Amino acid sequence: MTGELSPIDKAKFVAAKRAVEFVEDGMRVGLGTGSTAAWMVRCLGELVRHDGLNVIGVPTSTRTAELARSVGIKVVSLDEAKWLDLTIDGADEFDGDLNLIKGGGGALLQEKIVATASDQMVVIADAAKAVETLGAFPLPVEVIPFGWQTSKALIEEMIGSLDVMGYLSALRMNGDRPYVTEEGNYIIDLHLKRIGNPRQMAMVINQVPGVVENGLFIDICDQVVVGYGDGRVETRDINNGTVEESQIEFVESDNLFRDLND
Numbered sequence: 076m077t078g079e080l081s082p083i084d085k086a087k088f089v090a091a092k093r094a095v096e097f098v099e100d101g102m103r104v105g106l107g108t109g110s111t112a113a114w115m116v117r118c119l120g121e122l123v124r125h126d127g128l129n130v131i132g133v134p135t136s137t138r139t140a141e142l143a144r145s146v147g148i149k150v151v152s153l154d155e156a157k158w159l160d161l162t163i164d165g166a167d168e169f170d171g172d173l174n175l176i177k178g179g180g181g182a183l184l185q186e187k188i189v190a191t192a193s194d195q196m197v198v199i200a201d202a203a204k205a206v207e208t209l210g211a212f213p214l215p216v217e218v219i220p221f222g223w224q225t226s227k228a229l230i231e232e233m234i235g236s237l238d239v240m241g242y243l244s245a246l247r248m249n250g251d252r253p254y255v256t257e258e259g260n261y262i263i264d265l266h267l268k269r270i271g272n273p274r275q276m277a278m279v280i281n282q283v284p285g286v287v288e289n290g291l292f293i294d295i296c297d298q299v300v301v302g303y304g305d306g307r308v309e310t311r312d313i314n315n316g317t318v319e320e321s322q323i324e325f326v327e328s329d330n331l332f333r334d335l336n337d
């Protein structure tokens with residue numbers, strides 16, 4: 076079964092497997108969205124079903140909620156949980172300060188709210204997500220549909236004076252229609268190539284009327300667990316500056332390795 080996994084899936088899987096070691100009995104856990112987070116939900120489900128781990132999950136999207144329920148994790152809303160011990164989520168990019176770009180999967184708003192409501196955020200990623208400077212991945216900005224073209228023009232105007240290499244922006248599409256988030260909003264992807272000052276960028280973008288949130292996660296992430304295709308895992312901790320290395324074994328399991336296309 077594991078022979079069917081690509082190196083990138085193996086990297087995502089081992090990062091996820093290591094990250095669920097952070098989950099303790101009785102915790103309320105934010106469950107991220109995306110292909111790496113889906114591995115984490117499956118790994119957590121295994122611990123719930125086979126080891127009797129008692130956790131409550133707060134999902135960041137409908138697809139994560141469905142997956143979590145299907146693997147046996149009890150799911151509640153953030154308002155029911157109120158505060159979380161830990162959130163584990165993927166990212167599109169992370170830098171040396173563990174600042175992130177998120178939202179490639181369109182769930183940035185719920186992801187940011189859930190991560191911010193957590194004592195600890197652990198990001199899981201394959202090594203290709205590590206960058207020196209954020210911005211090669213287009214920065215998603217969630218805007219309300221009303222007047223979105225005006226918001227887009229204002230964003231371009233405001234970020235034009237910041238430390239970036241380009242400021243092309245594009246409305247995210249789903250076929251021939253705008254992509255619509257779970258909150259009914261649109262996403263504008265900013266092709267900046269390089270974000271010299273992510274903190275300033277995040278603040279400036281959120282000043283534009285119509286902007287709901289942007290995909291820059293500044294000072295939110297505590298640890299990044301980086302997976303490699305050969306099973307190696309590095310856990311980088313921003314609070315104590317440590318990098319811990321470990322090796323994760325692939326354990327064949329029909330439950331874990333199904334739905335690879337999630």
Ligand SMILES: O=C(CO)[C@H](O)[C@H](O)COP(=O)(O)O
Pocket residue numbers: 107108109110111112164165166167176177178179180181182183186
């Ligand atoms: O921010 C996200 C979804 O909004 C994802 O975490 C991000 O896009 C990474 O996804 P993947 O693990 O599939 O590469």
